[in-house]
Amino acid sequence: MRADILAAESGTIRKKWKGRLPVALIYPNTYPIAVSNLGFQQVYGLLNRREEIVCERVVYPENGAPLRSLESNRPLADFPVLCVSISFEHDFPRLAAMLAAGGIAPYAAERSRAPVAPGAPLIIMGGVAVFMNPEPIAPFADVMVIGEAEPVFDDLFILFGENRRGRLERQDLLRAFCGLRGCYVPSFYSFSYDADGRVTTIEPSRGAPERVERIYLPDTAEAGHSILFTDKAELSMYMVELGRGCSRGCRFCAAGFIYRPPRLWPKEAILKALDKRPEQIRRIGLLGMEMAHSETLAEFSRLLHRDGLALSFSSLRADRITGDLVCLLADSGLKSVAIAPDGASERLRRVINKGLCEDDLLAAARQLVRAGILHLKLYVMLGLPTETMRDLDELAAMLARLRETVLPIARKQGRMMEMTLSVNSFVPKPWTPFQYLSYGGLSRREALSSQEAASALVALKQKIRYLRRMVQKIPNIRLRVDRPERVLEQAVFSRGDRRLAPVLMDMGTGRRTFRQAMKARGLSRWQYAIRPRDADELFCWQVLDHGVTSGYLAQEMQRAFAEKKTAGCDTLLCKRCGVCR
Numbered sequence: 001m002r003a004d005i006l007a008a009e010s011g012t013i014r015k016k017w018k019g020r021l022p023v024a025l026i027y028p029n030t031y032p033i034a035v036s037n038l039g040f041q042q043v044y045g046l047l048n049r050r051e052e053i054v055c056e057r058v059v060y061p062e063n064g065a066p067l068r069s070l071e072s073n074r075p076l077a078d079f080p081v082l083c084v085s086i087s088f089e090h091d092f093p094r095l096a097a098m099l100a101a102g103g104i105a106p107y108a109a110e111r112s113r114a115p116v117a118p119g120a121p122l123i124i125m126g127g128v129a130v131f132m133n134p135e136p137i138a139p140f141a142d143v144m145v146i147g148e149a150e151p152v153f154d155d156l157f158i159l160f161g162e163n164r165r166g167r168l169e170r171q172d173l174l175r176a177f178c179g180l181r182g183c184y185v186p187s188f189y190s191f192s193y194d195a196d197g198r199v200t201t202i203e204p205s206r207g208a209p210e211r212v213e214r215i216y217l218p219d220t221a222e223a224g225h226s227i228l229f230t231d232k233a234e235l236s237m238y239m240v241e242l243g244r245g246c247s248r249g250c251r252f253c254a255a256g257f258i259y260r261p262p263r264l265w266p267k268e269a270i271l272k273a274l275d276k277r278p279e280q281i282r283r284i285g286l287l288g289m290e291m292a293h294s295e296t297l298a299e300f301s302r303l304l305h306r307d308g309l310a311l312s313f314s315s316l317r318a319d320r321i322t323g324d325l326v327c328l329l330a331d332s333g334l335k336s337v338a339i340a341p342d343g344a345s346e347r348l349r350r351v352i353n354k355g356l357c358e359d360d361l362l363a364a365a366r367q368l369v370r371a372g373i374l375h376l377k378l379y380v381m382l383g384l385p386t387e388t389m390r391d392l393d394e395l396a397a398m399l400a401r402l403r404e405t406v407l408p409i410a411r412k413q414g415r416m417m418e419m420t421l422s423v424n425s426f427v428p429k430p431w432t433p434f435q436y437l438s439y440g441g442l443s444r445r446e447a448l449s450s451q452e453a454a455s456a457l458v459a460l461k462q463k464i465r466y467l468r469r470m471v472q473k474i475p476n477i478r479l480r481v482d483r484p485e486r487v488l489e490q491a492v493f494s495r496g497d498r499r500l501a502p503v504l505m506d507m508g509t510g511r512r513t514f515r516q517a518m519k520a521r522g523l524s525r526w527q528y529a530i531r532p533r534d535a536d537e538l539f540c541w542q543v544l545d546h547g548v549t550s551g552y553l554a555q556e557m558q559r560a561f562a563e564k565k566t567a568g569c570d571t572l573l574c575k576r577c578g579v580c581r
């Protein structure tokens with residue numbers, strides 16, 4: 001399998017080990033998913049750019065393959081440093097499994113007295129799941145990168161190199177890391193909890209800062225882009241970042257808050273990244289299109305079209321679709337487009353601050369189908385705060401109108417139309433105005449009266465059944481629904497604290513299921529996923545400082561209930577959330 005992967009891949013970096021620091025870069029999911037993650041690729045490039053480092057990738061093995069590095073087939077126990085790139089909470093148990101299977105002590109406390117060496121490595125973690133809420137996996141890490149890797153990695157490894165030469169003890173090294181902005185050393189913080197499981201205090205020790213300020217890349221001369229290419233990737237294309245963050249302020253979206261301020265890279269930086277694509281590349285994925293101006297998009301699309309390249313993207317904002325852009329997308333061979341209304345009704349879209357009305361959606365669909373893009377995918381969340389069956393009725397009515405709008409256009413072209421409604425259960429995320437609310441869309445009263453995780457599952461399943469009945473009445477629409485039980489795990493991990501680490505280990509090693517592990521460790525799924533939080537409650541993720549104030553998030557939650565619109569970011573003038581000073 002390893003040989004097949006390497007044979008199909010270009011961009012692999014191979015370096016001699018002699019005289020270099022070996023670093024294993026772990027992605028806790030399978031190769032096709034790992035190699036489709038631009039952040040993972042960027043860290044691979046960033047580490048290997050340093051002459052003194054040899055960085056090799058280790059992905060979650062499939063079909064019983066051994067856990068070894070891709071480049072030189074070495075086990076984890078050969079590396080004195082492990083870097084983990086982790087973007088999704090559902091990869092947490094896989095990470096625990098890889099550490100446990102790697103022949104090393106998985107918990108930082110078990111390595112604390114050992115000098116940094118192969119078999120007792122320094123474990124550095126980063127990625128969006130880490131800087132949203134590092135706590136569930138914090139007990140496995142020596143140091144965690146809070147924010148974007150580029151501005152901190154060089155300093156981190158320079159410091160490591162200096163200390164290595166001086167043979168500093170691990171604890172001295174960790175203390176030195178504490179002085180770097182964006183570096184969190186979990187073992188230097190202790191948390192206490194009350195009888196209900198709420199965090200009561202977070203105490204830093206040994207000179208660690210009270211809160212760890214995140215770090216971000218303010219600007220760049222070259223936009224982030226793919227360096228690895230393979231047809232085995234889940235997303236096989238040359239990825240280029242148009243910017244980071246998003247200016248829209250959707251209230252459910254953690255990325256929209258923790259990547260603030262929103263940044264659009266300069267045109268020259270994007271062109272430079274595009275110029276670096278290998279000749280054989282035929283498809284380009286532009287990341288961050290939600291934020292980009294339609295004129296900018298149209299310009300890049302024209303440019304790519306001129307060179308005979310096809311375009312790809314994850315989803316388009318319905319109000320950003322222009323006629324020109326749609327034609328260019330269709331010309332580039334795109335057969336399906338995803339649009340995310342996110343909320344089932346116009347009222348819910350006001351609650352989440354999505355700022356999209358039905359007319360925007362219908363107009364976008366008309367343009368796409370006219371241009372010959374005949375598969376429309378719509379993404380909607382279920383279980384949003386204040387949602388009722390009436391909102392689902394409105395969704396079904398909107399789907400029927402959408403079908404009536406686009407079907408005649410497709411028929412005129414003598415073509416069949418395909419529509420997919422993809423429904424995902426909403427998960428309340430840290431650092432968002434919805435961080436105080438319950439999984440399952442339960443009101444405060446409903447959540448407090450049941451005290452059982454089952455109440456959220458029952459509410460979601462009822463809505464799924466109801467929606468299924470409604471959608472079945474509309475021909476040509478396929479419904480895809482996630483499993484609320486599976487998403488409950490994510491809802492627990494996303495606002496979880498470090499008491500969850502043994503649960504992840506139980507799950508990762510196959511010793512117990514999620515439910516059994518929670519029970520065995522005396523932890524309640526309701527407590528993490530459903531218990532409504534007070535506006536002044538202390539959260540474990542507040543050991544970090546993302547710049548967004550709690551007061552702003554609580555105020556935004558109130559604005560959600562009042563269905564009030566909040567304007568997008570204007571980084572030159574606005575100071576309201578606390579990030580731009």
Ligand code: SF4
Nearest residue numbers: 569570574576577580
């Ligand atoms: S201060 Fe204003 S412009 Fe800056 S990130 Fe916050 S909301 Fe956006």
